[in-house]
Amino acid sequence: MRLININDVEIGSVIAKPVYDSKLSLLINRGTVLSEMLVKKLIQADIRHLYIDDELSKGVELDPMISDEIKLQAIVSMKSIYDSQTIKHDKNTEEVREGTIKELKDIVDDIITEIYAKNEHKYYSTELMGAEMYHYNHAVEVMILSLLIGKRMGLDREKLLKLGMGAILADIGKVKVPSEILNKKGKLDVEEFEEMKRHVDYSYHILKDLVSLSSLSRQIVLLHHEKLDGSGYPNGFVGDQIPLLVRIVTMCDIFSAIVSDRTYNNRISVDTAIEILRSATPSKLDQDVFLALMQVIDVYPPGTLVELSNEKIAIVISNNPNSPTRPVLKQIDNGAQIDMLQELTLFIKKVLSRLP
Template sequence: MRLKSIERIAVGEVLGKSVYDDKCQLLLARNVALTQNYIDRLKQASIQCIYIEDEISEGIEPENVVSQELKLKSVNVIQNVFKQATGKKSVGFDAMQVDQIKDIIDEMMEIVFSHRDTLYVMAELMGTDMYTYNHSAEVAVLSMLVAKSLGLNHQFIQKIGVGAMLHDIGKMKIPNEVLNKITPLSDEEMKLVKEHARFGYDILKESISISPISRQIILLHHEKLDGNGYPMRLTADEIPVHVRIVTMCDIFNALVSNRAYREKLNVDEALEILRAEAIYQLDREIYYHLLKVVNIYPPGTIVELSNGTIGIVIKENREAQTRPLVQLIVNNKKGDIVNLMDNLTLFITKTIEL
C-alpha cells in the first residue's frame, strides 16, 4: 500500500484505506476499485491523497502513530469545540467540552508512550476544508512526540497536547474567505489573520480548566526567537519551551499539508526549510528532536536515487533515516532490493510521485 496524490489516480486502481468526508462519514470503503465516478467524488470532496494497493507497493503496510479511528474522533471533537467559538468573543466552555479534548489527548498520550519505535508519518487524508481541524490533531500528536523525545514529564506533555490541539481556535473568528484566499492577503487581512493568537487566548479566558501552559501556547505560538513573531514580539529567553515545541510542529505540519494557495512540500523539503529557520527563528534543539520523531521516508515513498534509478522505500532505518531499505522499480515492476546502509555512495536525491 502507498500514498498517492488524487491527480495521479487512474481508473481501476484499488483503494488501500477507507476515505471519509468532512462530516467524518465514510465516502469510499477500502478495497474498492476506483471508477471515474468515484475519482470525481473524491475530487469534489477536495481529498488530496489516498492510499492505494498496487503491485510495486504490495506487502507494504504504512504504520501511523494514530489510528484512523482516533484521528476521525479527534477531528470530530475539535470541529465541535471550534465551531462553538465561531464569531464569539469569549466562550465559557463547559467542563464537558474541555473534558472531551482532554480525553482525546489522554488517548493520544497512551499511544505516544506505548509505541517506542513508531515514527510519525504525515498523512493528510481529508479535504482542504478540514485543514484547521486535521492540522490541530496532527500538531497535537507531533508536539507530544517531540515533548516526549525531549524527556518532559507526563503531566507537562498532556498540557502541551491540549494547547497544541486548541492553538488555532482563534481562527474561528476570521472569515473563511480570508483564511482560504488563493491570492496574497492585503495588509488589512494579514493584520486580521495575525490577530487569531490573541482571539484564541480571549475565547478561552474564562475556561478555568485549561492550564496556563496550554493558554500560553495559544497566545504565543507565532512568536519567533529573533523577535520577528507576533503578537508580542517576544525574543528567545521570553519564549518558553512548550511554546517553542508547538511553533516548530505547527510550521512543519503546515508545510507538508496542501493549502488553498499552495501545494504541500515533501517531508525532506520541509525539514530543510526548518533547518535554515532554526538558526535564527526556531529552537535548534527542538529541531533535532523533530528529526528524531518524524519519518522522512516512510515505507511506500517513491524515491529517486543518485544513480538515476527509481525505487520504493520498503523499510525505514531508525539509525540513519536518510538510508532506508529501497526496492528498485524497473518498468513498473519490483526489482532488486538495495540497502542504502551498505551502499554509502548511493543516496536519495528526491521524493517523486509515480
Template sequence: MRLAPVSLSLVESVLAKPVLDEKGMILVGAGVKLSERMITRLKQLGVSSLYIEDKRTDDIVIVDAVSDETRRSAVNTVYNSMLSMIETERGARRASRPQIGREISRVFQDILADLKANNSGLINLASIFTVDGYLYHHSVNVAILSTALGLAKGYGQKEITEIGVGALLHDIGCTKVPQEILNKPGRYSDLEYELMKKHAEWGYEMLREQDGVSLLSAHIAYQHHERNDGSGYPRGLKGDEIHEYSKIVGMCDVYEALTSKRFHREAFLPHEALEFILGGGTALFDLSLVRLFAKNVAVYPIGMTVKLNTDETAVVVSLNPEYPQRPVVRLLTDEYGRRLDSPYDIDLTKELTMMIVSYNE
C-alpha cells in the same frame, strides 16, 4: 500498500486507507475501487495523495502514529469543540464551557496512549483528508508531533497533557477569522494578513476562560507564531521569552502546514519541510528542538512512492532512524520507466551514490 499522487492513472486501483472529511468521518472507505469520476472529485476536494493496494508492496505495513479510531475521534472532538466555541461567541455568552476542556483532555489521553504504544520508531503521519477539513486535521497532527517531541524530551504526565491539549486547540482563534480570508486561494492583502494574525490573541482569550484548559495551554495559542529571533507575532517575543511548549508547537505547526495541501498551494514533501525547519536554525526555532525534531519525524514516510537520481521509481519500505534521509526502498521500475517483474529492496545507507530526488507516482 503504497502512497501515490492522485491522477487518472490510479483508475481501477483499490483504496488501501480511507479518505476522511472535515469531521473525521470516512468519506471513501478502504477497499473501494477508484473510478475516473471518483478521482476527479477527490482532486476537487483537495486530496493530493492516496494509499492504494499494490501486489508488489503487499508486505509493506504503514503504521500511523495513532490508530484510525483515535484519529477519527480526535478530529471529531476538535471539530465539535471549535463549533461549540463559535456558537458560544455568536450567542454572546462568555460563560466557561467546561465540557470542552474535559472532552479535549479525554481524547488527548487516547493520543498519548497510542504514541506510547507505538514502537515503530520515527513518527509517521498517514492520514488522508479533504482540504476543507484542514483546520481540524492539522490541529490533531500538530498535537501528535508536539506530544512525540514532549515524550522525547522526557516530559511528565502534567507537562505532556498541557502541551497536548494546547496543541489540539492552538488554532482555535481561526474560528473567528472570516472563511473567505481563512480559505483564500491567493496571497493575503496587508489588511487581511493583519486580521489573520489576530487568531493567536483571539485563541488565547477564548481558551483562558475555559475550565479544564490550563493557562499554559492557552498560552500555546497565544505564542505559537512567535519566533526565536523576535520576528514572530503577536508580541515579537524572543528566545527564552517564548515558553518551550509554544516553541515546540510552533515548529510542529510550521512543518505540518508545509506538508499539507492548502487552498493556495500544493503540499511540500516531508524532506523539503524539514529542510525549511533546519534552515531556520536558531533564527526561527530553538536549535536543540530542531535537532530533536529531525531525529523523531519520518522524512520519507513508509509507503511513499519516490523517484531516485538514477530515474528509477521506488517505494519506501522501512526507515533508518540513524539516517532518516536514506531509507530502505523497493525498486518498482528501471531507469527507463519499465515495470520490474521482480521488485527488489535497496538500503540507501549502503548505496551512497543513490538518493531520493522527488515524490513520484
C-alpha cells in the same frame, strides 16, 4: 500502499485507506476499486491525495503510530468545537467552555497513552479529508507531533498533557476569523493577513478565565507564532522569552502546515519541509526541537518514490530508526531490496511524485 496525487492515479487502483468528505462522512472505503466516476467525485470533494494499493507499492505497509480511529475521533471533536456557534459568537457560558476543555483533555490523554504504547513507531500523517478539513486536522496533527517531540525531549506525562492541550488549542481563535479569509483559495492580502494574525488575540479571549487550563497551555496558545529572532507575532519576543514548550508547538505548526493540502496550497514532501525548517534553525526555530523532530518522523515515509544518486528509481519500504535519511528501498526495475545503511555511497537525489 502509497500516497499518490489524485491526478496521477490510475483507474483500477485500489483504495488503501478510507476517504472522508468535509462533513466527515465516509466517502469511499478501503478496498474500493477506483473508477473514472469515483475519481471525479473525489476531485469534486477537493481530495488531492489518496493512499492506494498498486503493483508498485506491493509489500509496502504503513502502520501508523496513532490509529486512524483515534485520530478521526479527535478530528470530529475539533470540528464540532470549530462549528459551535456559541464559541464563535461569545455566547458560551464558562461551564460550556470548561466542558470543552475536559473533552479535549480526554482526547490528548488517549493520544499520550497510544504514544507510550507504540514507542518504537515513527509518525506520519495519514489524513484523507481534503483541504477543507485542514484546520481541524491541523490542530490534531500539531498536538500529536508536539507530544512526540516532548516525549523525545524527556517531558513527563503531566507536562505532556499541558503541551498537548496548548498545541490542540493554539489556533482555536480561528473560529472567529471570517471563513472567506480562513479558507481563501489564493494568497491573503496584507489586510487579510492582519486579520488572520488576530486569531492569537481571539484565542486569548476564548480561553481567558478558564481555571482548568494550565498557564503553560495558555502560554503556548499566546506565543506559538513568536520566533527566536523577534520576527514573530504578536509580541516580537526573542530567545529566552519563548519557553521550550512553545518552541515545540511552533515547529510542529509550521511543519504540519507545509506537508498538508491547504485550500491555497498542495502538500509538499516531508524532506523538502525538513530543508525549509532546517534553514530557519537556529535563527528563528529551536535547534534541539528540530533535531527531536527528525527523530520522531519519517523523512521518507514508506511508499515514497525516490530517485537515487545512481539514477535508479526506488520506492521506500521502511525506515532505519536512527538514520532518518537512509531508509530501506526496493528498486523499481529489478525489485532488488537496498538497505541504505549498508550502501553508504548511495544517496537520495530527490523525491518523485510519479514514475518518470
